[in-house]
Every structure is written in C-alpha cells, then in structure tokens.
Amino acid sequence: MASFEPRIVAFLCNWCSYTGADLAGTSRKKYNANVVAIRVMCSGRVDPEFVFRAFEKGADGVLICGCHPGDCHYIDGNHKTAGRYPMVRNMLEQFGIDPKRFRLEWVSASEGDRYAQVVNETIETVRALGPLEWPKRLNESDTASPA
C-alpha cells in the first residue's frame, strides 16, 4: 500500500515559531504537506486539552513550537509550556499513545530552515509509528503493537 501519510497538527506561537514558519515559506524551504499549523499568541496558550482533542479527532502526531528560553514575547510563557510538557507526555502514555507522537521544539523567528527540518523529522518519526486511529482503538494499547 502507498506509504502511510500521517496527519499532524502543529501549534505555533505568533512571535517566534509562526514567524519562523513564514520565513521557511519566504525562503522556499520545502517540507511535507502533512503538518497544518494553528497560530496561538504564546505556546503557553496551548491547553493540554488541545493535544488530546487533536489525537481524539484522528491526528497521528502533535507538534508544539515556542520561542527559545529567554526570547518569549511574554517573558516566560515558554517556560510554562515546558513545565506542562512532561505531564502531557505521561498522560499520553497512560492513554496508550506513544509519547514520540508528541513533540515540543523551540524555533526562533529567524530559524526558517530549522522549522522545515523539525517538521520533516516529526513527520518521519510519526510515519514510522504508523497510523494512530485513536478513536477506533481507545482501549487497545498503541505502544504494545504499533501497526
């Protein structure tokens, strides 16, 4: 069958990573079309609920990008995101979702190349894990038997 095309939702912070993603565009850096981005004012705005909602609605991977520590437009929103990140990973594991499907990366406004690279890496990691189809397999454990 054609290689599995994962669907990934990305949450990008307005000041750094969304601008970095736009820079990847203006510099014509190519990356696969599996990732669609949602703009939030700060990575701190990303409620863990959004992550679970994305998986519940059929996403195979979720990526959050924020400013490098010290660069946050709101002083330390990114530190709070980093604080929530381990908790969300543990919960995903308890739901039987492989934590490698969920990723947090710092991308600055001038790192167009890095954004494209992070996106492509994430797609390949998730592609290797195969489709999640969490809604159908709510009880079956994902880590035990990846597709």
Place this chain on the structure above:
Amino acid sequence: MKPDFLEEIYEIPGGENIKDCIQCGTCSGSCPAAPNMEHTPRQIIAMIRAGMRDEALASNTMWMCASCYMCQSRCPSQIKITDIMYALKRVALAEGKAQPKASYMAQVFVDNINTYGRNDERMLIFNYYLKTNPGKFLSYAPIGMSMISKGLLSMGAPERIKNIDQIRKIVAYVEKDGTA
C-alpha cells in the same frame, strides 16, 4: 565544455560545498606550491564551474598539491579544497589524462600496498624512478649508502603482511561495482 562537471565534483564526499566558492583567492594565497602550479587552486575551481573539464584534468595543479590542508583550513566558504584536489587526481588517472610524473608515484604506492600490504621505501623509490627517471635513482646513491650504513635501509627482501588475502578481498569487493 561539460557543465555537469561541477555536479560530478559536487557528489564526491567533501566536495559538497564547491558551489559556495566566491573566488576570493585565499586558497591560492595560502598554498606553498602555488607558484609552481600551471593554474592556482582558485583557477581550477573556476574551471570546474565553467565546465572546462579537460583543461582542469590536464593541469599539473593537483599533482603539485602536498596535501598540507592550509587552503582547506582557511577557506571562507569552508570548501574542502584538498579533497577536491584528490578527486581531480582520481578522475585524471581514471581517464588517463594525468600527464605529470607525480601520478606514477601514486600508482606505484598503491601497487605496493595491493601486493605487499605495506610500503617498503626501497621498492617505492626503485619502482618510481624506474618508470620516470632512472638516472635520478643513481643520484640518490650517496644518501642511500649513508642510510644503509646507519641501518635505516635493510638489504632484505620486502616483507608481506600475513593476511595479504584480506587486502585482495577488500580490493575485489570495492572494485566489483566499479566505484571510484
């Protein structure tokens, strides 16, 4: 003119950033052998980009290179120039375009390794001058004699490593799909 000559060099490990050359001349300015080269290293890179394949391969520049890596360490575009000089030597040898004597030395050196697994200096000097300038070999006699008297040159036959078959298997394996 062969425009894809640039791509050919570009593919070689170490040749990947030849496209970044801004022709500044730092490499030639750093090269101790440049005064004796028909083309300076910078000119050779310009010729590669211009697709002047035959002229570049026929030049003596890469055969003058002493592999001191000064050019590579100073290049503002971080081009591995010494690796590119090796690449040119290989392509010149492979296509029989290498005219200067230097290419014989490399050939004799490799033959020694493929035959004995090691390089006996006497064999290297003897075979090289036999091919290029036998008279010259005699001029080494005084230095040779003093080296023998100081025990730096044995008179015995050249040694062969125990597992010379491993060398042959390696050569056979790599040569089988004709990779350069």
Place this chain on the structure above:
Amino acid sequence: MTSYAYYPGCSAKATGASYEESLMAVARVLGIELEEIDDWNCCGATAYFSVREKLAMAISARNLALAETQGKDIVAPCSACYLGLAKANKYLKEFPETREIVCGALKAAGLEYNGTVEVKHAVEIFVQEPMLSQVKAAVKHPLTGLRVAGYVGCQMVRPYGFDDAEYPVALDTITTALGATPVPYPMAARCCGGSQIMTNEEVALRMSKNVLLAAEKAGADCIITTCPLCHMNLDMFQAKVNAHFGTNFSIPVLYFTQLMGMAFEASGLGIEKNLVGPSAGLAAHM
C-alpha cells in the same frame, strides 16, 4: 597503566626507525604500553586517496578494525598515518553510503568496523595531563639553555588535530617540560613538501629550505619533528637544500621523542642515525 594500540606506519621499520626506537624508550620510562597492532597494513597516506577514494578508506579502515579487536585507542606517531586513519574514521561516520561499501568490503575479508576507537597522534598522549606532569617528573637531565624549534608540519594539526591549526603549542609545551627553551617559530605548522620531494623536487626543496631558514633565523640549536617524512626532508635532504639554494644550513633535526629521551637520559634513541650532526648547543647536552 595507560595502554594504546600502536600503529607504527611503514617508515617506522625503515628510514624512520629511530622515531620508533626513541618512542619506545620514552614510553618505557613513562610506563605507557604501546601494543603494536597485529598485521597492520599501510594507511594509504595521501597517495591511495589520489587513486581510489572508497578503496583507500577501506584499506585504511582495516587497521581500525584490527585495533577495535584490541579495544584500545590507536596511537600513530607519523602525521601522515595519523591523518590517513583519522580521516577514514571520520568520513565513515559522516558519509553513510561510503560506510556501507567499506563495511561490506571488510566483512568480505572477515573483519568488522564499528568506529569505537579514536585515533591519536603520538604528541597528543604526552601533552595532556596527567601524563605531562609525569614527563616533567621523568626529566633527569634538564636541557637548560637548549634553543628548540618545535616543527609539527601540516597533517598533525590540519584538517583535524588537537592543537591550533596554524600556531600549535604542543611541542613548545614538551620542550619547556624538558627544561629547554622553545624559540618563536613562524614555520611551525608549514609544510616541508612531503612526498613532493620525489615528484616535484624543486617545490619540496623550496618548502624545506624556508622551514630551515626560519629555524636558523630564530637561532634554534635544533628542530624537533613529529613525522618521519618531515624528518627525511629536513635531515636527510638538508645537504640537497644547501646544494640547490647555496645555503649552508647545519641544523640537527631530531624526533621530539629523541629530545625527550635525552632529557630522560634514556638509551637507544638512535640520535646517531640522523644525518646532520649535532650543533654546538645540542652537543652540550649529549
């Protein structure tokens, strides 16, 4: 007890014999075990790369595979061997398709390469602590007043190497540890001409001449080298340089291990095998 896999290189058994002898003598004094790699083959130096690239790496990698069976880092006294092995070790990690071919070739020969050993130059193992203090402690005859030009040539410090690429300090560190005085030497990391002495003699002689000229101008009593090819060009062909350029250099050229041996009052250093006899400054310490 520091122990290394010793890679002698082809010249160590012939024209560079005194380099091996003095290295072994110094290692004995400092309690360093140099276990020669069994059935090592020629590293290919620069020549093999000029003929075949992937094959050159495979031939060189055979030594890496053999050293991996000993499980110890490689010490190569000759700069050309050091670079030949270090380059293979590095490129095999950087270029996957080259690694595939080389590992395939080695497997065909019943060998295996995993990249688990590092390649070190002989100078490196003496200048880093704790060994440097042991070198100082082992000095029985401080070489006070001896003016030494530390010459590393090129491939020990470029393109990789553990010291500055243009103004290395390692040999000066050793010279000072032995009680001698390092002279400011601008040609410390410039090329002696290497194998061009055979293929383009005029170029190589000019390069060696400049190395000798700088040492003479710096008032050095002797030059210490870290490579048998540099030693050959500077010592054995010093007469040829004089003949060609009308100079009258008479600068003794020692391996840095011979200088260390002198300070340790060790025997079997092979100093008598150097063609150019000792200068007055050097003789005072012999």
Place this chain on the structure above:
Amino acid sequence: MSKPRVGVFVCHCGSNIGSIVDVPAVAAFATGLDNVVYAQEHKYMCSDPGQEMIRDAIKEHQLNRVVVASCSPLMHEPTFRKTCDEAGLNGYLFQMANLREQVSWVTEDKAAATEKAKVVVRAAVQRVADHTELHTTTKPCTPATLVIGGGVAGIEAALQLASSDTKVHLVEREPSIGGAMAKFDKTFPTLDCAACILTPKMVQAYTHPNITVHAYSEVVDLSGYVGNFQAKIHHKASYVNNEKCTGCGACLQKCPVKRVPHEWEQNLMNRRAIYTPFAQAVPNKPVIDAQHCTMLLKGKCGICAKVCEAGAIEYDQAPEGTYETIDIGNVIVATGMKTFDPTPMKALGYGRIPDVYTALEFERMCHASGPTEGHVVKKTNGVLTHGGAAPKAVALVHCVGSRDKNYNEHCSRVCCMYSLKYAHLIKEHVPGCEVYDFYIDMRCAGKGYEEFYNRLLREDVRFIRGKVAEVNNWAIYPEEEGRLVVRVEDTLVGTTRRIPVDMVVLATGLEPAEGAKALAQTLHMSCSNDGFYLERHPKLAPVSTATEGIFVAGCCQSPKDIPDSVAQGAAAAAQAIAMIKRGTVEIEPTTAHVLEELCSGCQICIPLCPYDAISRDEERRLAVIEPAKCKGCGTCVGACPSSALQQWGFDDKQIYAEIDGILANA
C-alpha cells in the same frame, strides 16, 4: 447570534499561490462547506479591486463572517480587518487562511498543496463561525519616547522627536554620546571631518530642552505595552555630580593614576582614573573608573576633589549607581555595532605582529587628538609614539571577519569604502607612501561612492583583487628583510604574490554590539541569524519590529553606513511621532477574561501571569483580570482546569473548531 453566513475569498497572489495551488478548486471546495454562502477567487485579494470585491460581497450576500485565503496573517490581517470594518462588518468576524507562506511556497507537489490548502480553508471556515465581535480599546499614548543608544542614528531620532515638541529620553551607556562615528577621523566619500559634522548635533541633542540625555546609563527593564511603556534606567556611578561639574578639566590633569588602557582609543594610549572619552565629549562631564581610582579602592588620594573648585567630586556615591523609571510611549533602539576582533584569524598576525592594526586603531592614529596626533607611524619596538618611523608601504586588507563562514557570513557594507578612505588618508599623511588595497569585490554602491573609488585609482593606489591569505614578519627574500610580507593571489593575473609592506590595516567587519542579545531579551525582541535585531519586514517595515511601539535604527539592525543610519533614525522618529500625534494607540482586544460562573477560585492562574494582571476577589472567591495589564498571551487560559478563563479571539471553542476543521474525515 444569527446563523453564520461565511464568505470565502481565495487569492492567487499573482503566481505565488496560483502556480502551485489549484485556486478555483479550493474556491469550489469552499462553496460546499457548512455556513459558506459565497466563495470567490481573485488574482490579488489585497489589491483595491480585491478589497472592493469583499466589501461588495458582504453587502450583497449579507455576510456576517469572512475568510480570506491568501498570505500570512502577519502580512495582511490588518488590511482585511479594515476592509471588513469599511463594509460594516466587525473586523474580528474574520479569519485568514495562510495559503502562501505555509502551503504554496513550501510544497512542491501541486496535488498535495491543493489538498493542504483545502484543509487550511476548512479549518478557517469552521473557526470563523465561532468568532464574536470584538473592539480594539484605545489607550492614550504617552507623548514621551525612549531612545536607546546615543550614536548618530540615536541622536538623529532624538533631534527629530524633540523638534516635534515631545519629550525624549536618550540613554547612552558610554560617558559621552557620539557612538562609533565620534571615533572616526574623516568620513567617506566627502572626507568631511567626522567630529565637525557630528559634534554640533551632539551639543544640539544635549542642550535641547525636550531631550534628557542619560549618559553612562543603561536600560535594564521594559514593561507595559505600546503607548504605555515603563523603562527602568540604571545610572552607573560616575562619582561626579553632573549639575555642579563645569567641565573645566582640572581633575583630568592632576589625577595621579596615569596608566589606565584607554578603551575608547582602542587601548593605543593611556588615560587616567578620572577621564572623559574624548576632547569633544558631550556631556563634557568626567567619570571616575572605580577599578583604577586609588581613592575608591584604598581610600588614599582625593586629589581630584581637592582641585575641583565646583566641589563636584562625590566619592561617597553608591557604587551600584541609581535607578530611575520613566513612562514612555515608544522605544527606538539605536545601539549600534562593534567591530570584529581579528585575533582568532592568526594568519593575519593581529596581536602577534606589532604593525598590524584594526580599522578603528588606524582611525584613531589618523585622528588629530588620537595616540599619535594624526601621524601615521610604525610602532617603535612595540610601542606607538609620535616619533615613530613613517611606513614606506601600507597594506589595506578587506573582508576581515566578513564574508567568511568561519566568522561572519554577512558583508559589512562599509569596509570597502572606509578602506578607500584610509588609502587617501595615507597618501595625504605620508606623501610618497605605497598603498596596496587587497579586495575581493570593490563594493561602492552609495551615492558618490564609485566616483570616490575612481578618485583613488587616480591617486596611484595599487588595487589587487585577492583576499590576503597571510601576513608574516619574517623574510624569505632579501627585499623583505625587516618588513612585513603580505601573501596573496592576484586573482586577475592568476599568480601568487609576496608583497613587502611596513604596516597592515585590517578592514574588520561589523558585528552586533556587546550585550545586544541581553538587551533583546530585556525588550522581548527577536534577533536574526547573524545576531542583529530582527525588523518586522526587511523591505516594507525595516525600522519597526514585531512589537508595536518598538523601533530599530542604524547598525543594530544590520551593518550600514552613516547616511543610512541617519535616515533610519529619522524614519523611526517619524513613526513614533505619528503615534504621538494620534495621541492614542489601538490595543488588541485579544486579552483574557473570566467566565465567573465556571471559576472555582482555585488560583492556579494567578502566579502564572508575568504581568500580575490576575487577582482574587476575596468575597466572591473568584479570579479577576485587569484588562489594561493583560497582554493577551493566554498562558493562564491554557492552564485553567475548569476552562473558566478564555481569551478573546483565541477561545477554546474557536481552536477546537480549527482542530476539527483540520482533521475532519481523518
């Protein structure tokens, strides 16, 4: 709320989107989506006809939601928001779908790009249905402006602002304003004396009633928002009372500590423990260097206080200095640059060979009040003194630390020109001196620059195209004895050359100033890859930044010459003046708010707010948000366990809708 009637407008953006994304197909796809009552495409949505089309459609089809699928919201969200307002539709009932920067420009495969475009449009359509009317709040704009950096760009900005009768705070961390330009002898291409054209402006800035110069001070904190910033300034302890000090200079003569390396003079001469950076310093008030003043270190001396008739010396000033907070509406950052330290480029010999100088060192040598009072001379056994021997030949080396991936990849723009200036100055100061100029590309792109280059060609400067590979101070050939040797390839001739000279001047490139990264974090500004400050848009908004109310000018944004720095200073001032003249600023309504019926008073949100905008109403045990303080980051909203906190424009429902739109039929 009436049922959503969504209009979707898909843009070709010329060929930027249309050449990769099948725009008609996306428009057709949009018509099939829920709530979409109208879909149209256009070659340029942001053009007047494009906007006209939206306005007409809103009226004709009673649209109460609009989606524009075109470029990034960071590009044209304000444009289309205004378009909707003009058609009577609240600008926030609108959402953009980023089809250019995040779809067409980054996707090679046309089919995949079109599919992705459809998904992005669907997400926007589903999100916009949940949008609610919002209104920006207008806040008064404090008519005072903070200018950080007293170089030529900062001075120009301050003077322009002051001439519009508004208050300016000019903060400069050196004891005097003037910046890098004050160190120059002459300027290219006119060969004006730098001091003659700069000092009048410095004095004008210092004496202008509307400008307060905070010299020897630094900005350590910035809070608030556009129109209402609070800046905390740290006044370093100068141990001199500026009001009392008359600038008579008596203390400068008598201070017994004479051998302190003079940083301003590139350490080519010494200064005393009490000093002013240069003769025409503005303010002309000395400062005491606490690291070298024996009175401050050991409590012995006090000579400067004795000779000071004005009694301005105050040894008892607090060593940590004083702090002051000011209210301002805008900030203009003009913190300049520093030049590259060539020491790591060992081949060029700086630091190893005495007569190898950096550009600024040579600039000071040419300057009449510099270490050699304008005499271009060699050092005599390592020390630079007036009596030194004049050089017979000088080498000017271009691109030192610039256009070099081992150091700085960027071209520093000004070095070719100032090297030409040096060539002229050498010919002038040392008649008959040979001047060699080693360049890769002679970049003379400014007004009158090429003509200046032609002038130097006529002054017999030897131009050699080739980057200098090394400079050595030991001779191989007789004519090199006792001289420096430059080794280079003359690339136009194709040969390597060894050129004996007596002096080398390195055209060191321009880098971000010392402490630039720290200031960026204090002001929450981004830096581009090369470390200079990131402008909002390199072509269309070069002096503004992503943050409203914060502008950049001069070399802190990227290397540039004096004319461009002055122009940017004035440009930044104009944008600040426009906001001050308006008197108000529009504050984005995307702040957080509390749904009191859901709030359990658990206080998780309170410590999360970096701006203390959340407090607790003790009687009703509820969280309360002060909208003026809230900057709309949403961190509290993301943490609230009972979703009692929401953010206007980024409501949970809206983001859920966007997620569902992306993953529909996944």
